[in-house]
Amino acid sequence: MNQNRFINWSGQYQCVPTFVYHPSSTEEARQTVCQSSEMGTKIRVFGSGHSPSDIAMSNETLVSIDRLNLILNIDYEFKTVVTQAGVTLKELNQNLAKHGLALPNLGSISDQTIGGAMSTATHGTGLNYGILPTIIQEITLVTGLGEIVKISMDENPKLFNAAKCHLGSLGLVTELKLQVTKEFNLEVHEQPQTLETVLHKLPESLQSDHYRFWYLPHADMAWEWSATRRPYRKIPTIQNAFQHIQQWYHEKLIGYYTFEALLYLATYNQNLIPYINSWYVQQMFNEPKDSQGDSVSQFNFDCLFKQQVNEWSIPIEKTADAILQIRKMIQEKDYKIHLPIEVRFVVIQSKRSSQHSKNRRLFNTG
Numbered sequence: 438m439n440q441n442r443f444i445n446w447s448g449q450y451q452c453v454p455t456f457v458y459h460p461s462s463t464e465e466a467r468q469t470v471c472q473s474s475e476m477g478t479k480i481r482v483f484g485s486g487h488s489p490s491d492i493a494m495s496n497e498t499l500v501s502i503d504r505l506n507l508i509l510n511i512d513y514e515f516k517t518v519v520t521q522a523g524v525t526l527k528e529l530n531q532n533l534a535k536h537g538l539a540l541p542n543l544g545s546i547s548d549q550t551i552g553g554a555m556s557t558a559t560h561g562t563g564l565n566y567g568i569l570p571t572i573i574q575e576i577t578l579v580t581g582l583g584e585i586v587k588i589s590m591d592e593n594p595k596l597f598n599a600a601k602c603h604l605g606s607l608g609l610v611t612e613l614k615l616q617v618t619k620e621f622n623l624e625v626h627e628q629p630q631t632l633e634t635v636l637h638k639l640p641e642s643l644q645s646d647h648y649r650f651w652y653l654p655h656a657d658m659a660w661e662w663s664a665t666r667r668p669y670r671k672i673p674t675i676q677n678a679f680q681h682i683q684q685w686y687h688e689k690l691i692g693y694y695t696f697e698a699l700l701y702l703a704t705y706n707q708n709l710i711p712y713i714n715s716w717y718v719q720q721m722f723n724e725p726k727d728s729q730g731d732s733v734s735q736f737n738f739d740c741l742f743k744q745q746v747n748e749w750s751i752p753i754e755k756t757a758d759a760i761l762q763i764r765k766m767i768q769e770k771d772y773k774i775h776l777p778i779e780v781r782f783v784v785i786q787s788k789r790s791s792q793h794s795k796n797r798r799l800f801n802t803g
Contacts, residue, residue, distance in 0.1 A: 443499060445486040446548070447743050452491075454481075454499035461504040463577055463585055463611040470609060471583040473498045480581075482605050484553030485525065487546075489746045492604065493553075502552055505611055511536050517574065519614045522552025530733045537669075539620040542566040542647075542783075543736035552610045558602045561736055562781035563647040570601035571784070577612035589614075622667040623647070623735035627660065628725035629718075632764070635659045636757040643782060647736075651777035652760055654767050655711035656718040660777070664735060672730050691720050693741050700775055710773040744776065753782060 444451040456478065460466040473480050481495035484502055493499075502523035510519040513536050520529060526540070526547035533539055542561040549559060560568040575589040578600060586593060586608070588600045600607055623646075635642070635650050642648050647664040676684070696717055703709045728735065751759050760780065767774055 443483055443486065443494070443501075445488060445491070445493065447489055447745050449489065449745055450491040450494050452494040452496055452499070454495050454497060456498045458498070458500045459504045460500065460502075460611075463579065466500070466505070466579045466609050466611050467583050467585055469500055470579050470581065474581070474583060480609070482552070482609055484523065484550035485548050487549045487553065488557060489744075492557075500609060502550060502611075505552075508532050509612070511538065513538060516617050516619070517614060518617055519612065520551055521612055522550060522610045524551050525549065526551065526554055533617060534620060534731070534733070537620050538617045539732050540569075540615075541572060541618045542569070543733065544569075545736070545738055546740055547733065547737055551613055551615075555601065555613060556603055556605060556610060558785075560781065560783045561647065562649040562783055563645075564643055564782055564784060565646065567784045568602075572616045573601050573613055574616055575614035576600050576610055578608040578610050580608040620669040621732050622669050622672070622729060623664040623732050624667050624727075624729045625662065625664045625735050626725070626727050627662050629722050630659050630661050632657065632659045632760065635661060636760065639756060649779060649781045651779050652764070653714065653718050653722065653777050654764070654772075654774035655714040657764075658718065658722075660722045666732075667729070669731065674730075687721075688739075693739075697742050703773075703775070707773040710775060714774075750785075756780065 441457070442451055442453050456473070456476075458469040460469050470480065476498075478497040479495065480498045480500055481493055482500045482502060483493045486493055502521075505521040505523035506528070508518065508520045508524055508529065510517075511532065512518070516538060518529070518533065518538070526543070526549055529551060530540065530543075530547055542563055544554075544559050544561050553559075555570045555573060558568045558570055575587060575592075576597075578586050578588060580586055586596075588596045590597055596607070600610075603610075630650075632652055642650075642661070642663065645663040646666045649662050651660045651662075653660060696713075699709070699713045699716075703713055760778070763778065766772070
């Protein structure tokens, strides 16, 4: 991203807005909205640009929240944090750890801003833990009329569920109060498995604190990831020179550079993709492995290279039907699929109720 051009994380979308604002406070955000309203221009809000769509792109007025980057309060006793919307998940994680606290659940990366992650329902996996917006206690929002509004279960409660995941349609979020938890470790087990076995054992697997799996097209197998929450303790990560070289060879040389180069070649001949996928699975997903560490390091992982993705929300009882139909479609239509289809399980709070009723949903990302 340079001064005038904004590009999203995957590099698929970009824009050159006519006006760019960088407010550093709620009042400056209010002034920005009022000024844009007077000019008659539409506003889009840009966080880290992680969304795979063009939702943050605008050729009119763009508000970057990169200067709304302060953590305003951390309360260990009540396990809450008040933060401006432009703070990234990574920055928040680091600051919470200094106070012995953590977010209760995370997705695969932490490059998103808090405002963007909340307004797009960013999520991890685990049926006892919700999408990130479920931890919001209070929202400070600037409406399209330039009004500063506080939203919570006690103040403007009718707006609360809508504002939690508003996709930028209700206004500009400047501050959030979040419910966090004591920091914790995760004990992770990963293993290769047939897709049929994964689907058959799904009810049992979902008893884990956190569980997800990847379906690997063309190799026709799955990779399971399950994690158990443990009390926090610092775990040293000391490696000798041989272990360091071995890790670099496996994760970087094979898992990143070679795989990316082969996928680049496949853009000229898509028939290579099934062979590349089978080779990659043999190299990276051929035997079980275990790890443990703090929650952030275990939830997050290196996504390697920039990707174009889409995502669906599917009722949990339709998991097997959905995945088997996708596999059948790939086979019948001879689609060449580069990357795995990730399946995560999470709780969504119903928008029809103020009593925190819960809906169980399956999330697919690919």
